[in-house]
Each structure stands twice: as C-alpha cells, then as structure tokens.
Amino acid sequence: xxxxxxxxxxxxxxxxxxxxxxxxxxxxxxxxxxxxxxxxxxxxxxxxxxxxxxxxxxxxxxxxxxxxxxxxxxxxx
Amino acid sequence: xxxxxxxxxxxxxxxxxxxxxxxxxxxxxxxxxxxxxxxxxxxxxxxxxxxxxxxxxxxxxxxxxxxxxxxxxxxxx
Amino acid sequence: xxxxxxxxxxxxxxxxxxxxxxxxxxxxxxxxxxxxxxxxxxxxxxxxxxxxxxxxxxxxxxxxxxxxxxxxxxxxxxxxxxxxxxxxxxxxxxxxxxxxxxxxxxxxxxxxxxxxxxxxxxxxxxxxxxxxxxxxxxxxxxxxxxxxxxxxxxxxxxxxxxxxxxxxxxxxxxxxxxxxxxxxxxxxxxxxxxxxxxxxxxxxxxxxxxxxxxxxxxxxxxxxxxxxxxxxxxxxxxxxxxxxxxxxxxxxxxxxxxxxxxxxxxxxxxxxxxxxxxxxxxxxxxxxxxxxxxxxxxxxxxxxxxxxxxxxxxxxxxxxxxxxxxxxxxxxxxxxxx
Amino acid sequence: xxxxxxxxxxxxxxxxxxxxxxxxxxxxxxxxxxxxxxxxxxxxxxxxxxxxxxxxxxxxxxxxxxxxxxxxxxxxxxxxxxxxxxxxxxxxxxxxxxxxxxxxxxxxxxxxxxxxxxxxxxxxxxxxxxxxxxxxxxxxxxxxxxxxxxxxxxxxxxxxxxxxxxxxxxxxxxxxxxxxxxxxxxxxxxxxxxxxxxxxxxxxxxxxxxxxxxxxxxxxxxxxxxxxxxxxxxxxxxxxxxxxxxxxxxxxxxxxxxxxxxxxxxxxxxxxxxxxxxxxxxxxxxxxxxxxxxxxxxxxxxxxxxxxxxxxxxxxxxxxxxxxxxxxxxxxxxxxxx
Numbered sequence: 060x061x062x063x064x065x066x067x068x069x070x071x072x073x074x075x076x077x078x079x080x081x082x083x084x085x086x087x088x089x090x091x092x093x094x095x096x097x098x099x100x101x102x103x104x105x106x107x108x109x110x111x112x113x114x115x116x117x118x119x120x121x122x123x124x125x126x127x128x129x130x131x132x133x134x135x136x
Numbered sequence: 137x138x139x140x141x142x143x144x145x146x147x148x149x150x151x152x153x154x155x156x157x158x159x160x161x162x163x164x165x166x167x168x169x170x171x172x173x174x175x176x177x178x179x180x181x182x183x184x185x186x187x188x189x190x191x192x193x194x195x196x197x198x199x200x201x202x203x204x205x206x207x208x209x210x211x212x213x
Numbered sequence: 214x215x216x217x218x219x220x221x222x223x224x225x226x227x228x229x230x231x232x233x234x235x236x237x238x239x240x241x242x243x244x245x246x247x248x249x250x251x252x253x254x255x256x257x258x259x260x261x262x263x264x265x266x267x268x269x270x271x272x273x274x275x276x277x278x279x280x281x282x283x284x285x286x287x288x289x290x291x292x293x294x295x296x297x298x299x300x301x302x303x304x305x306x307x308x309x310x311x312x313x314x315x316x317x318x319x320x321x322x323x324x325x326x327x328x329x330x331x332x333x334x335x336x337x338x339x340x341x342x343x344x345x346x347x348x349x350x351x352x353x354x355x356x357x358x359x360x361x362x363x364x365x366x367x368x369x370x371x372x373x374x375x376x377x378x379x380x381x382x383x384x385x386x387x388x389x390x391x392x393x394x395x396x397x398x399x400x401x402x403x404x405x406x407x408x409x410x411x412x413x414x415x416x417x418x419x420x421x422x423x424x425x426x427x428x429x430x431x432x433x434x435x436x437x438x439x440x441x442x443x444x445x446x447x448x449x450x451x452x453x454x455x456x457x458x459x460x461x462x463x464x465x466x467x468x469x470x471x472x473x474x475x476x477x478x479x480x481x482x483x484x485x486x487x488x489x490x491x492x493x494x495x496x497x498x499x500x501x502x503x504x505x506x507x508x509x510x511x512x513x514x515x516x517x518x519x520x521x522x523x524x525x526x527x528x529x530x531x532x533x534x535x536x537x538x539x540x541x542x543x544x545x546x547x548x549x550x551x
Numbered sequence: 552x553x554x555x556x557x558x559x560x561x562x563x564x565x566x567x568x569x570x571x572x573x574x575x576x577x578x579x580x581x582x583x584x585x586x587x588x589x590x591x592x593x594x595x596x597x598x599x600x601x602x603x604x605x606x607x608x609x610x611x612x613x614x615x616x617x618x619x620x621x622x623x624x625x626x627x628x629x630x631x632x633x634x635x636x637x638x639x640x641x642x643x644x645x646x647x648x649x650x651x652x653x654x655x656x657x658x659x660x661x662x663x664x665x666x667x668x669x670x671x672x673x674x675x676x677x678x679x680x681x682x683x684x685x686x687x688x689x690x691x692x693x694x695x696x697x698x699x700x701x702x703x704x705x706x707x708x709x710x711x712x713x714x715x716x717x718x719x720x721x722x723x724x725x726x727x728x729x730x731x732x733x734x735x736x737x738x739x740x741x742x743x744x745x746x747x748x749x750x751x752x753x754x755x756x757x758x759x760x761x762x763x764x765x766x767x768x769x770x771x772x773x774x775x776x777x778x779x780x781x782x783x784x785x786x787x788x789x790x791x792x793x794x795x796x797x798x799x800x801x802x803x804x805x806x807x808x809x810x811x812x813x814x815x816x817x818x819x820x821x822x823x824x825x826x827x828x829x830x831x832x833x834x835x836x837x838x839x840x841x842x843x844x845x846x847x848x849x850x851x852x853x854x855x856x857x858x859x860x861x862x863x864x865x866x867x868x869x870x871x872x873x874x875x876x877x878x879x880x881x882x883x884x885x886x887x888x889x
Contacts, residue, residue, distance in 0.1 A: 064438075064440075066365055066431060066433060066438070067362065067363065067365040067391065067433075068391055068396065068499070070436075076436060101492070101495055102492055102495065105383065105384075105385070105387040107382065107383070109440075109442045112440065112441065112442050112443060113442060113443040113444075113445075113446060114382070114429065114442055114443065114444050114446055114447050115446060116446055116447065119446070128431075128440060128442070130367070130431050130442075131387075131391065132339070132360070132367070132382075132383055132387045133360050133361065133362040133363075133365060133366075133367070133391045133392075133551070134337060134338050134339055134360055134362070134387070134391060134392055134551030135246075135337055135360055135361050135362035135391070135392050135393040135398055135551070136243060136245060136246060136247040136248075136334065136335060136336055136337045136359065136360050136361060136403075136406075141776075141778075143703055143769060143771060143776070144700065144701065144703040144729065144771075145729055145734065145837075147774075148224075153774060178830075178833055179830055179833065182721070182722075182723070182725040184720065184721070186778075186780045189778065189779065189780050189781060190780060190781040190782075190783075190784060191720070191767070191780055191781065191782050191784055191785050192784060193784055193785065196784070205778060205780070207705070207769050207780075208725075208729065209677070209698070209705070209720075209721055209725045210698050210699065210700040210701075210703060210704075210705070210729045210730075210889070211675060211676055211677055211698055211700070211725070211729060211730055211889030212584075212675055212698055212699050212700035212729070212730050212731040212736055212889070213581060213583060213584060213585040213586075213672065213673060213674055213675040213697065213698050213699060213744075215611055215612055216611040216612055216614055216615060217612075217615055218612045218735075219612060219615055219616065219731050219732075219735045219736050220615050220616075220735060220736075220737055220738075221735065222731075222732075222733070222734060222735030222736075222841055222842075223701050223702070223734070223735030223736060223737055224701075224734075224735070224840075225702070225773055226735075226737070250742070253618065254738045254739065254742070257614055257615050257616065257738060258615060258737075258738065259615070273553055273554040274553055274554055274555075274556045274557060276554055276595055276642065276643065277554060277555055277556075277557055277558050277595050277596060277597070278557065278558075278595065280591065280618070282642075283641040283642055284641065284642070284643070284644060285641065303621040303622065303623065304614065304620075304621055304622070305614065305622070306622060363561055364561070364563070364750070393557050393560075394557075394560075395560070396560060396561070396562075397556075397557045397558060397559065397560030397561030397562070397564075398557050398558075398560075398561060399558055399561055399564070399596075399750065399753055400558075400592050400595060400596060400749065401592065401745075401746045401747070401749040401750035401753065402746075402750075404588070404592070404742050404743075404745060404746035404749065405742075405743065405746035405747075405750075407739075407742060408739045408740075408742035408743035408746055408772065409739070409743075409772070411738065411739040411742065412702070412737065412739035412740075412743075412772040412773065415737055415739065416773070424773055424774070424775075426775045427775075428775070434746065434747070434750040435563055435750065435754070435762055436762070437762075437764045437765075437766070437779070439777055439779065441775070441777065502562075503560055504560075
C-alpha cells in the first residue's frame with residue numbers, strides 16, 4: 060500500500076490529510092490520472108509530486124510502500 | 137550501530153554534526169557516562185536525550201539501530 | 214560594528230562574513246507579507262543596499278501580516294515600497310534603501326540588475342516569480358523563492374547552474390486560485406517562510422554558499438507538518454529558463470500577461486501568457502467558500518470584488534469592468550487568481 | 552473587521568475564532584528578540600490585551616534581531632517594554648497594551664495574572680522560564696516556551712494537566728553558558744522560534760486547542776535540520792511544578808536567584824537557586840572563544856564585561872564589582888550565564 064500525504068487545499072478536497080491506495084507499478088503520470096478519477100481531489104495538473112521525500116518526474120515508477128506527497132504550488136506572499 | 141545526532145554547541149565540541157557508536161543495551165544514564173568518557177562532548181548533565189524522535193528518561197534502554205539525538209537546552213531569547 | 218556584534222559572534226558569519234554582508238546589494242520584488250519581513254531582517258543585518266519594488270499601496274487588511282506598516286500608512290494609502298523605506302531607514306540609517314513604486318516587468322528589472330547580488334521573492338503571483346527566475350539565470354544571481362497561503366508555505370533557494378529552476382519545478386504557470394484573498398493567511402506562516410528565506414540570504418550574502426539548503430521546504434503550521442524534499446530529479450536540460458539552450462521566455466514581452474484597456478469601453482482585458490486555461494468549476498467553488506457571490510455559465514464566471522465586476526473566461530482571459538486603470542485591474546485579477 | 556479579513560478567511564479561525572481572539576489577554580515575559588516578534592504578531596492579529604514585561608533598555612546591539620525598535624530607541628536608551636508599546640500602538644490602536652518595566656518576579660506576576668489567557672516566553676534565562684512554568688500550572692494557563700542561540704532554536708507548548716512541564720523536561724535549571732552574548736544569534740533563528748510560538752498562540756486564543764502541536768520542535772537553520780520530538784515519556788507524576796503534590800517551587804521567594812548589594816562594598820552578589828554548580832572550565836573556554844579575556848584559578852573565574860569586573864565561583868555565586876545596582880548586576884550576570 061502507498062500512503063499519500065496531502066497539502067494545502069487538497070486536504071479539504073479529500074476531507075482528510077492523507078489517503079491510502081495501492082499504486083505501486085504506476086508511473087507518476089498514471090498516478091495523476093488514477094487519483095483524478097478515483098478521488099475528489101479534482102485536477103492534479105500543476106501539482107508537484109514527491110516520492111519518499113524526493114520530487115519525482117512524470118516517468119518515475121512508484122514502488123510498494125513508497126510514501127507520496129502532493130504539494131500544490133500556492134501563490135500568496 | 138547507533139547514530140547520535142548532535143545539536144548546538146555539541147557539534148563544535150565533537151567537531152562533527154553526528155557520531156556513531158554501538159550503545160545498544162545501555163540505559164540513557166549509562167549512555168551519558170559513556171559519551172562523557174569516550175568523547176570530547178564534555179559534561180552531558182542537563183542535555184536532553186531523544187531516541188527515535190521521542191524524549192527518553194534516564195532508565196530507557198537503547199536498542200540496536202536506535203537513532204539518538206542530544207539536545208542542549210539553550211537560554212537565549 | 215557594535216550593532217552587529219551578536220551576528221559577528223555567530224562563528225559561521227564572524228568578522229569576515231559581516232564585511233561581506235556590508236558589501237552586498239539585495240533586490241526584493243514585492244514588499245507585502247514576505248517582502249516586509251525579509252527586507253526588515255536584511256536591513257537589521259547590515260547589507261549595503263536594498264532595492265524594493267512594489268506596485269501596491271498599504272490597506273488596513275494588510276496590517277494583520279505585513280510588518281513595517283502602521284495604521285497611519287493605511288489611512289494615507291502610502292505606496293508599500295515608500296512606507297517600507299521610511300521605516301527601514303528608522304531601523305538602520307546606514308543601509309541604502311531604494312524604493313521603486315511600479316509593476317516589476319522585465320524592462321524595469323533588467324535596467325537595475327547590474328550590481329545586484331541576490332534576488333528575494335516577496336511577490337504574490339507566479340508571473341513575477343517566473344520573471345525573477347529568468348533574471349536570476351540570465352544574470353547568474355541566486356534567487357530565493359517563497360510563497361504561502363493559509364497555514365501552508367514553501368521555500369526554495371535557486372542557484373543558477375546548480376539547482377533546478379522554478380520552471381523545472383513547476384513546468385508552467387500554476388493558476389490554482391489559491392491566494393490570500395480567497396483562502397486567507399495567518400501571519401506565522403509568513404514568518405516561517407521568511408525565516409527560511411532570510412537564513413539562506415545570510416548564508417549567500419556572508420559568503421557561505423556551501424551551507425545553502427539544497428532541499429525544497431514545505432510545511433503546514435496549523436497541522437504541524439514539515440517536509441524537506443530533494444529536487445535533483447527535476448533539473449531539466451531542455452528547460453528554456455536554465456537549460457542548455459535557454460531563451461529566458463519570461464523576459465520576452467509577449468510571454469507575459471497582457472493587460473489593455475478595451476477599446477471604447479470602461480473595462481480592462483487581462484490575457485495570461487501561453488493560453489493558460491482556467492478550471493471554472495474549481496474557481497467558483499473556492500470563491501463561493503470564501504464568501505463571494507459567483508455567477509456565470511459553463512463558459513464564463515462573473516464575480517464582484519472591490520466594486521468592480523469581473524468576468525473570467527475558460528481560456529484564461531478576464532474582463533474587469535468599471536475601470537480603465539491597468540494596475541488596478543491587474544491587482545484585482547491577481548488577488549482572485551494568484 | 553476588514554483589517555482581520557485575511558485571518559477570518561482562514562477557515563480554521565473564521566468569524567468565530569476572530570471573536571475569541573478579540574476577547575483574549577496574553578502575557579509576554581521579556582520583549583527582547585522573541586518577545587518583540589510575538590507581541591507584534593499578536594497585536595496585528597487583534598487580541599484584546601497584551602501585557603509585556605521587561606527590565607531592560609534598548610541598545611544598538613539589540614537592533615540586529617529585535618523588531619519594533621529603532622535607532623532612536625537605542626540612542627535614548629528607552630526601556631524595551633515602553634519602546635515596544637509605543638510601536639505596537641501605532642500598529643494597532645485597538646489593542647490594550649500594558650507595559651511594565653521591571654524584573655518579572657513571582658510577586659509581580661501573581662499580582663497581574665488574574666484574567667490572563669496565555670503566557671508566552673520572551674525571556675533570555677531559565678530562572679524566569681521556571682517561574683512562568685510554575686505560574687502556568689498554579690493558574691492553569693497554557694505556556695508557550697521558546698529559546699534560541701546561534702542558528703539553533705526550540706519551541707514547546709505546555710498545557711497544564713496534559714503535557715509534561717518545563718521542569719519535567721529539564722529536571723533542573725540548566726546553566727550552560729550558551730547565551731546570545733557568548734555565541735551570538737542570527738535573526739532568522741528568532742523568527743523560526745516565534746513563527747512556531749505565534750502559530751500555537753493563535754490556535755489557543757482562537758479556541759482551537761485540539762490542533763495544538765504535541766511535539767517539542769528543535770531546529771538548526773544554518774545546518775538545515777528540523778526535528779519534532781514526542782515528550783510523553785518525560786511527564787513526571789512526582790514533579791513539584793505539575794505533579795500530584797506540586798508545591799510550585801519557583802514561586803517561593805527563596806527558590807529564586809538572590810541578588811544583594813554586598814555590605815559596605817561597591818559590589819553585588821548573585822546567588823542562584825538550589826546551589827547550582829558551574830563548570831568553570833567550559834565557561835572559560837566558551838567566553839574566551841567569544842573574545843573575552845578570562846582569568847582565574849581552579850576555584851573561580853574572573854571576566855570584565857561592560858566595564859564591570861565579575862567573579863564566578865564554582866558553587867554558582869558571582870560577584871559584580873563596581874556597581875550597587877541590582878538590576879544591572881543581574882543583567883550582566885545573565886548575559887554571560889543564561
């Protein structure tokens with residue numbers, strides 16, 4: 060299983076600060092599509108994705124037990 | 137082996153930001169005595185000690201691979 | 214040097230580091246929440262020169278999180294850059310403070326960049342951030358990114374030639390509608406971002422490049438979360454801002470958001486770069502939950518803010534009715550979209 | 552309420568939370584580096600009343616990290632509590648600011664504690680912190696601890712009846728000689744501590760006790776480290792400050808450091824509580840590396856600071872020669888010992 064940590068408005072969208080799914084074997088690009096269709100997170104275009112405390116590209120493949128973080132770039136300042 | 141993370145002036149005393157020793161089986165109290173005699177850290181009276189991100193009492197026993205942190209209370213403000 | 218004695222006693226800076234700091238010139242784009250904090254810290258630390266650029270004026274709703282400003286500044290609608298300069302000079306008369314009240318566009322920034330040693334992010338929109346990112350790489354100047362909203366914030370130090378750039382990290386302009394005007398902000402979030410920005414600034418300005426943080430920090434102060442993320446995998450050789458054949462796209466006039474008074478009408482049109490599209494449903498939901506009345510149909514949204522009626526189109530365009538003032542229109546637009 | 556609109560838009564506070572904040576009274580002990588930051592944030596956030604206590608006056612060497620103060624305050628040697636009040640009133644005239652220029656001892660604090668909702672640590676010594684800790688538990692008021700030196704800092708929120716107290720964590724008064732006067736401090740370290748203190752303060756004051764951070768935070772901004780440590784194991788049922796049979800030892804007059812003019816001499820003796828002993832060799836080494844000349848023998852150390860000659864004994868006693876001013880002697884003593 061994979062723990063998916065949510066930040067900023069994604070917590071509200073999901074109604075929780077994290078989710079658990081088995082997404083091992085998927086690429087990050089496939090993960091985006093999967094979460095967009097399976098959850099209430101809405102569009103994940105532009106959301107930064109880290110795996111085990113390291114930002115990942117769209118091609119990175121997710122392994123079992125990887126911890127995933129979804130970080131939305133916010134603009135305030 | 138146990139990794140020992142150092143904070144504040146302890147880094148300067150040791151000349152390094154962390155140390156590695158096998159201290160499994162020792163209590164925290166024994167750890168203090170051991171480090172005082174084996175290193176240049178000086179007196180560890182009053183230094184707060186955490187094991188695996190949790191503060192420990194003098195009686196806590198250290199296990200293999202436990203990560204230890206030595207946190208000196210500093211007074212500035 | 215007695216006034217800097219506690220900073221000199223800090224061994225990693227010392228006498229040598231303080232001398233370096235006293236030679237340096239930092240450019241802070243935006244003196245709102247982030248910029249008032251970092252400019253105050255660097256003025257107190259004794260930099261040689263600070264240039265601060267901001268297009269906005271002080272309002273009462275700024276005072277909750279924007280240091281340097283007082284009720285009097287808000288009552289007089291003092292321009293932020295000038296209000297900040299006034300206070301910074303009372304704090305440290307030895308620092309040369311240049312205040313510029315203007316939209317920070319490429320032409321302006323390229324005109325003043327020559328002896329700048331460091332760029333610090335104090336802006337509230339990604340368009341200006343991408344401009345800073347291109348400037349940083351064209352002129353080989355470190356750029357300290359920061360942003361925040363609610364209790365959530367992020368900071369990252371970009372060193373040209375070493376780290377990925379903001380373009381590598383984000384790929385394109387995010388248009389998420391998450392701004393301080395839509396979901397609010399608490400002051401400690403700002404301070405947490407600026408503590409990181411200012412610490413990195415002191416490392417760079419004092420000649421301690423080796424200790425610069427290599428990770429991207431992101432945190433939520435209300436939910437007690439803090440993560441520190443490696444970025445190396447995102448460095449993109451084909452990046453147009455920092456890659457092998459870079460063209461600095463945000464320094465080219467037509468890459469930026471276009472703002473123009475609509476011919477013969479009391480309205481301004483704003484058109485973002487690169488034909489960004491808007492997710493109208495998400496925007497509507499967010500604005501409604503922030504207390505706005507939102508109208509519209511599947512093709513556009515309408516909303517009233519500060520007495521101006523705005524219409525947002527799916528292709529990213531917006532019309533701001535009831536004004537011919539480009540800066541006002543742009544400000545209201547960014548306060549809703551980010 | 553427009554001035555608090557961005558804080559109200561933050562959903563975890565909202566209209567209800569803002570109303571709660573506007574009813575509350577916070578007591579900040581010490582308005583140096585930490586206290587100037589937290590008092591500014593809470594004044595901007597719109598608390599009903601802030602009481603600030605400090606015994607010291609503004610000096611040039613404070614300006615590098617102590618917000619609220621200007622060059623003019625230092626030139627006029629304005630008392631810190633009064634200088635802070637002057638600026639806080641310009642920032643928010645709606646907040647009732649009570650400034651007290653005095654040593655914060657048990658008698659003073661117990662006299663003013665009645666309607667205080669929150670205690671915030673802005674002090675630079677553990678003696679006053681243990682006093683605050685006892686006050687917090689005797690009157691059942693949350694206490695937000697914070698301290699820092701160099702690039703290293705720590706923060707912890709103490710909730711009577713729930714968390715361990717400062718006494719449980721430290722067991723006895725630390726006398727480490729790590730102060731801003733001996734190893735220096737950079738301003739971002741202060742801001743990182745106060746970002747945590749102020750976020751916790753807003754949670755407590757707005758009625759969001761459930762989101763209060765349960766861990767002890769410790770970080771090093773220069774070395775890019777951040778740890779968040781659980782504390783539950785240290786809660787001590789036998790603790791005299793928070794345990795089952797607590798006696799609040801630091802509220803008893805003879806538990807505190809004693810300061811007295813020496814009979815017939817131009818000198819003050821300072822005697823710490825509980826017969827604390829000093830590690831003379833470590834102190835000498837630290838002071839020397841901070842640039843002081845240190846003399847002495849195996850039984851005592853001598854050092855000159857601010858024109859006063861001080862002698863420290865192994866049993867913790869110190870003599871401050873050349874003055875009969877108790878507050879001055881105490882201040883110099885704590886600037887060296889912490």
